[in-house]
Amino acid sequence: MTGPRQLALLAQESAHLAPGASEEAALGRRVFVSGSGAILTDLDGNQYIDLAAGTLTQSLGHCHPEVVTALTEQAARLWNVHDFATADRVELCELLAGLLPPELDTYSFFSTGAEVVEAALRAVQAVAEPGRNRIGALRHGFHGKTQGARMLVHWDIGNQAFAGNSVLGYSPYCYRCPIELQYPSCGVRCASLVRKHIAEKPNVSALVFEPILGAAGVIVPPPGYWEQIADSCREHGVLLVADEVLTGGGRTGAFLASERFGIEPDLVALSKGLASGFPFAALAGRSSVLRHPQAGRAGSTASTYSNNPLGIAAARATLEVVTRDSLVEQVLTLGELLDERLAELRRQFEVLGDVRGIGLLYGLEFVRSRTTREPAPDVARAVYLAALDLGLRVSIGGHIIRLAPPFTIERALLEEGVSLLGRALERVTEAGR
Incomplete structure (x- = not known):
C-alpha cells in the first residue's frame, strides 16, 4: 500500500498539478525517489523490481553508473x-x-x-x-x-x-x-x-x-x-x-x-x-x-x-x-526465459487471454472469458495494484499489462519479478471467486 509520506506529498501536489497523468501513475499513487538497475525505491523506503523499465525506456536500468x-x-x-x-x-x-x-x-x-x-x-x-x-x-x-x-x-x-x-x-x-x-x-x-x-x-x-x-x-x-x-x-x-x-x-x-x-x-x-x-x-x-x-x-x-x-x-x-557488453544478444537469452515463464502463467490463469512478445517486450491481455475474449480492464488494474503492493512495477494500459525489463537485469531478479506477478494474479483471481 502507498505509505503515509507518499500520501501526504500526493495530497499536497494535487492542489497544483493538472489531472491527466498516465493510468499507471494515477492508479499506483507512488512517489519514487531513487533507482538503481532494475530496482526502484519510494519515499517510504519500499523497493520494487521494475519490469516496466521506467516508461519502457531504461535499457540499462536506472542510473547506470x-x-x-x-x-x-x-x-x-x-x-x-x-x-x-x-x-x-x-x-x-x-x-x-x-x-x-x-x-x-x-x-x-x-x-x-x-x-x-x-x-x-x-x-x-x-x-x-x-x-x-x-x-x-x-x-x-x-x-x-x-x-x-x-x-x-x-x-x-x-x-x-x-x-x-x-x-x-x-x-x-x-x-x-x-x-x-x-x-x-x-x-x-x-x-x-x-x-x-x-x-x-x-x-x-x-x-x-x-x-x-x-x-x-x-x-x-x-x-x-x-x-x-x-x-x-x-x-x-x-x-x-x-x-x-x-x-x-x-x-x-x-x-x-x-x-x-x-x-x-x-x-x-x-x-x-x-x-x-x-x-x-x-x-x-x-x-x-x-x-x-x-x-x-x-x-x-x-x-x-x-x-x-x-x-x-x-x-x-x-x-x-x-x-x-553484447546486450542485444543478452536480450535474446533473457527473452527466452521471460517467454517460458509467462507461458506458464497463461496456462495457470484463465484471465490471461493472450501473452505475446519478443525479446524483452511482452504484452499480457486480460479477458473475462477465453471464449468471448471480452476485455477485463478491472482485472488488469487489480493485478497491477496487487503487483505494486508485492514490490513489482509493470506498465498498464486498459486491459493490457506490458513488461519491458532492463537489458541488464540479472536472471534471478527477472525470475523473481515474474514470480511476484504470479502471486499478484493468484491474489486477484482468488479474491474474485
Whole structure:
C-alpha cells in the first residue's frame, strides 16, 4: 500500500498539478525517489523490481553508473549551443553507423519520440513526388501526441476533429482479427489489404508504422505480414518509415525490430531506450531521403533542444555499453526465459487471454472469458495494484499489462519479478471467486 509520506506529498501536489497523468501513475499513487538497475525505491523506503523499465525506456536500468558519469561530466562542461557541432556528436554518429543497417547512414538528433516522428513526416513531405499527397498508417498505431503524429491515426480530442491525410491499414492483431479470420488459414489477409489500400495507391507517399505495435498491447506480426507489405511498398515507390521509438535500440533482440522482420526502412525514428530514458531522439535514414535538397533546407532538422550535448552524452554512453557488453544478444537469452515463464502463467490463469512478445517486450491481455475474449480492464488494474503492493512495477494500459525489463537485469531478479506477478494474479483471481 502507498505509505503515509507518499500520501501526504500526493495530497499536497494535487492542489497544483493538472489531472491527466498516465493510468499507471494515477492508479499506483507512488512517489519514487531513487533507482538503481532494475530496482526502484519510494519515499517510504519500499523497493520494487521494475519490469516496466521506467516508461519502457531504461535499457540499462536506472542510473547506470556510466551514463551517470557521462551526464555529470557533460553537465559540467556544456548544456546547449543550439545545433552547433560538439565533440561527442561525431562519435555518436559512428556508434550508430556500426549498429544500424548500412543503408541508414544519415542522422539528425532531437529530444522526444513525437518530435522525431514529426521530423520524419517533414522529410517525407519534402521528397514526395507530385500527386503523392497521402500517408499510410496502421490502425491501433501510436506515434505520439503532437498534432501530426495524432492525425496519422485519426486520434481526435474532445469535440475537435482534425482529419488528416492518412490512409489506415489493418494491423496484424491476430488475437482480435479485425476481419474475423484465423491465422494461418487467413493467408494474412490483413497484409494484402494494406498492400491494396496503401502500397499500391499512386497517391500515397509513405507508410508510417511500428514494426511491433507497442501502445496497442505489443502486437507482434505473424510470418508473412511485413514481407508482403514491405516488398509491395518498395515496388510501388512508397517510402517505409519505421517508428522504432519503443522497439529500437535492442529491445527485441535486434538493434531494430525491423531487422527481425526483414524490413528495410527508408527512415527510422528512435528514442526511449536510445539514451537510457534521458530525453533524446534520433532520425536515421537513407541519404537519398535525408540529403535530398528539399529535405535538407536550413532549419529543417533544428529545434531548441535538438543535438543537445546532454542527450548526446547519454546516448553515446548507453550505446557504448550496449555494444561492449553484447546486450542485444543478452536480450535474446533473457527473452527466452521471460517467454517460458509467462507461458506458464497463461496456462495457470484463465484471465490471461493472450501473452505475446519478443525479446524483452511482452504484452499480457486480460479477458473475462477465453471464449468471448471480452476485455477485463478491472482485472488488469487489480493485478497491477496487487503487483505494486508485492514490490513489482509493470506498465498498464486498459486491459493490457506490458513488461519491458532492463537489458541488464540479472536472471534471478527477472525470475523473481515474474514470480511476484504470479502471486499478484493468484491474489486477484482468488479474491474474485
